[in-house]
Amino acid sequence: MEFISYEDFAKLDIRIGTILAVERVPETDKLLKCTIDFGELGQRTIVSGIAQFREPETLVGKQCPYIVNLEPKMLRGVESQGMLIAASTPDGLALLHPDVAAPPGTKLK
Numbered sequence: 600m601e602f603i604s605y606e607d608f609a610k611l612d613i614r615i616g617t618i619l620a621v622e623r624v625p626e627t628d629k630l631l632k633c634t635i636d637f638g639e640l641g642q643r644t645i646v647s648g649i650a651q652f653r654e655p656e657t658l659v660g661k662q663c664p665y666i667v668n669l670e671p672k673m674l675r676g677v678e679s680q681g682m683l684i685a686a687s688t689p690d691g692l693a694l695l696h697p698d699v700a701a702p703p704g705t706k707l708k
Contacts, residue, residue, distance in 0.1 A: 612668035613684065613707040614640065615697055621655035624675050631655060632677050637667060638704025646679035652692040664695055664707055 616635035619642065624630035629648040636642055645665060664684040671680050686693040697705075 611666055613664050614667050615662050615701045615705040616665045617703045618658045618661050621658045623650060624677060627675055630675060636703040638702055640704050643680040645681045646674040646677050647683040649692055662697055
């Protein structure tokens with residue numbers, strides 16, 4: 600394990616987003632293109648490599664944490680404007696959700 604400083608961690612802007620729409624990225628087995636509501640930050644497109652673990656229709660309406668201040672990156676022709684935070688498990692993937700509904704765009708502290 601490599602340690603980072605608190606200052607490095609504090610640079611991450613992690614927010615709760617509400618998933619509005621999800622579709623598979625054509626010609627890939629792993630990528631889902633998600634439209635996420637971040638409240639005052641607006642809607643963003645975020646591409647996540649979770650298609651092996653979740654069907655698109657099961658994600659709509661869910662809230663998850665995302666890093667929203669990463670530089671945008673093109674993935675298979677789609678610009679991804681953030682990154683989903685999830686956990687790897689022996690069974691594949693655990694999505695993280697707030698235990699109560701949070702307004703879209705709520706910042707994690």
